[in-house]
Amino acid sequence: MINPIDREALRAQVRTANPFPFFAIDNFLEPEFAEDVHAAFPSFEEVSRLGHKFTAVNEKNKVQVTDSSLFPAPIHALHTQLAAPEFLELVSYVMDIPRLIADPELAGGGIHETGPRGHLDVHVDFNYLPDRQLHRRLNILVYFNKDWQSKWGGEIELWDKDVKTCHHAFMPIFNRCVVFETSNISFHGVAAVRCPEGAVRKSFAAYYYTKEAPAHWTGDVHSTIFKARPDEYFKGKIAMPVEQAARSLQEGWRGVKQGIKGVLGKNG
Template structure:
């Protein structure tokens, strides 16, 4: 049981839907959506150093290799962060819990919930490699996610779930949407905080504020997941 059932009753879903309809960008922030005890197990896995690899994206190309990245001007770089490496065999390892959570996020139960909140049918039927669209990421003080849009044909929902225990204001790492009328929307990456938004909606371009280099907190952890309609 990954979900906190009290957060998925009918009245809660109606409230989420209203929030999406009334906000710019179209989004809802849900605190405590998942069972915190289960998420604690996931965090234990994420804190193991061997599961991570650096990822680079430029505005002209995704998954840029190191040689090309070194030649890419700073103004063209929009993502430097670490990506969690899925283990090939993890049935009896602690990583099995983290992998099971990623699989849940692409399963029928969770995608049905998203469909209800956004009033659109979410499905992986036409997605070639669904698993690459849901994963864990982490940011350190040296990393960055600069302003960009997540819109793509057929992409209906982006989910961000934060896994940062005891996160404080001075740790930085806030998600910022461009919003409207020069009024950006800023969201702190608090533990078990889920942000769901329509990446094609007005004001949905976003970025992440730097993680503080003075903090004892080494990394900002999150899950990012993208979902498509038929």
């Protein structure tokens, strides 16, 4: 279901990649399978019913469905292929990360759809799954957008560690795959989606992990960290800090409530 890949050429390409290790492949899936997956994508209305819709400052008008039991058969087959031992071994070799582990729960992954005026700000991803003691190492994104026009935006952007320069911006065109290492400098985002009403940016995402910590890990566990682009002054100075403060208050209140429940449970 995945077209043959020249592993040696790809490994050499990754070694010189900038601003962090990555590769991109067009015509990633066999044509018939890619068509089947494309045809199986639910409508934006359907995924909105099935999944989680983001409405925050940093991530807006995007929906994700992570529960693989809800996937149509071709999309479930893609999920299986990306987690297959043979593909894991190939990606491990190309990216030089031994013993990669696929995530059957697709935390943060699965079906992604972004409608008009949607966006995903520049960020680095969460780096650890405490409940399973897994370190996040790679992202894989496969796109299923036919006749996507450049004026519609929606590029996946790879930025430098200071979020001053965007080194690459890949259009989310049909059957394109992008894989990149996740680290404390792998800043990436999705440009504003400017497609017309009725059009939707569609992709499938999966993440790979290792039991072993990467060499750059300092022991700091963090959730997603957002940074404003150079031209996003208001967002960087006002909107993002306000939302982060609100999120911190919510998380703190959840902790207080859990503590109260624990005390009441002991006293009950």
